Amino acid sequence: MPGAGDGRREDGPELIRFQDVTKRFGELTVLDDLCFSVYPRKHVTLIGPSGSGKTTILRLLMTLVKPDEGTITVDGEHLTHEERHGKLVPAGEKHVREVRKKIGMVFQQFNLFPNMKVLRNVTEAPVHVLGLSKDEAEARARDLIELVGLTEHIDKYPTQLSGGQQQRVAIARALAMRPKVLLLDEVTSALDPELVAGVLDVLRDVAHSTEITMLCVTHEMSFARDISDCVMMFDKGRIVEAAPPEQLFGDPRHQRTRDFLRSVQ
Numbered sequence: 001m002p003g004a005g006d007g008r009r010e011d012g013p014e015l016i017r018f019q020d021v022t023k024r025f026g027e028l029t030v031l032d033d034l035c036f037s038v039y040p041r042k043h044v045t046l047i048g049p050s051g052s053g054k055t056t057i058l059r060l061l062m063t064l065v066k067p068d069e070g071t072i073t074v075d076g077e078h079l080t081h082e083e084r085h086g087k088l089v090p091a092g093e094k095h096v097r098e099v100r101k102k103i104g105m106v107f108q109q110f111n112l113f114p115n116m117k118v119l120r121n122v123t124e125a126p127v128h129v130l131g132l133s134k135d136e137a138e139a140r141a142r143d144l145i146e147l148v149g150l151t152e153h154i155d156k157y158p159t160q161l162s163g164g165q166q167q168r169v170a171i172a173r174a175l176a177m178r179p180k181v182l183l184l185d186e187v188t189s190a191l192d193p194e195l196v197a198g199v200l201d202v203l204r205d206v207a208h209s210t211e212i213t214m215l216c217v218t219h220e221m222s223f224a225r226d227i228s229d230c231v232m233m234f235d236k237g238r239i240v241e242a243a244p245p246e247q248l249f250g251d252p253r254h255q256r257t258r259d260f261l262r263s264v265q
């Protein structure tokens, strides 16, 4: 399905592009000749049954795994290759590091630095990876900590926070790197049910109040409906259909989508 994702091009060239991407683990083909694009400032959500390949897409973007076939570009740069003397050669570490700076990720597990307070968790990478001064990084961090509603907890360690609060710190930490695209992988699935709404509200806020591009894997259909410009329904490593949420949830075209939506209601 070439050009799936948000098909509108008025916001310039695509930020993420998967072209004929196949990924296998042994005998299992997890992604099968996949093509889609995500355009700047759009929010694209991946839904579908367990094992359909959604998380693998995010892992490919994070360069945690490599495609067997096809190309992936982020902001026009190849993820697995770089151009040298007019030729595409396998990407070196420096190239991968530079492309990875464009991508922020929030995982199911928050992975905060346990020995650092909230503020330092958010300033650490901007200082050490981007080279910001401590003052610049702190100013940026304070704004983001306010955005995720944790100003009063700025001097606490992660263990002094609830899971939902820790996940909100993880969101601030990812945004502090000013990535071009934010990847979210089932960010509420490790949380107690009563903490889910607070984290989703923060992400709704981020989606609506910033210009960041988002690619989310979620089982929270109402969240997908609220934030997405485009929802992509996956099954067996392929896109079954991709459409704006009002269409995909209100009038799905494919039986597979209808069955899946019924199963998660």
Ligand SMILES: Nc1ncnc2c1ncn2[C@@H]1O[C@H](COP(=O)(O)OP(=O)(O)OP(=O)(O)O)[C@@H](O)[C@H]1O
Pocket: 025, 030, 048, 049, 050, 051, 052, 053, 054, 055, 056, 057
């Ligand atoms: N490193 C790996 N080695 C072997 N198989 C893997 C590996 N990573 C993923 N898989 C397999 O690839 C398939 C797709 O996994 P993936 O995590 O992308 O699915 P998903 O759609 O995100 O599922 P879920 O909704 O349960 O998270 C699964 O069958 C999984 O077992």
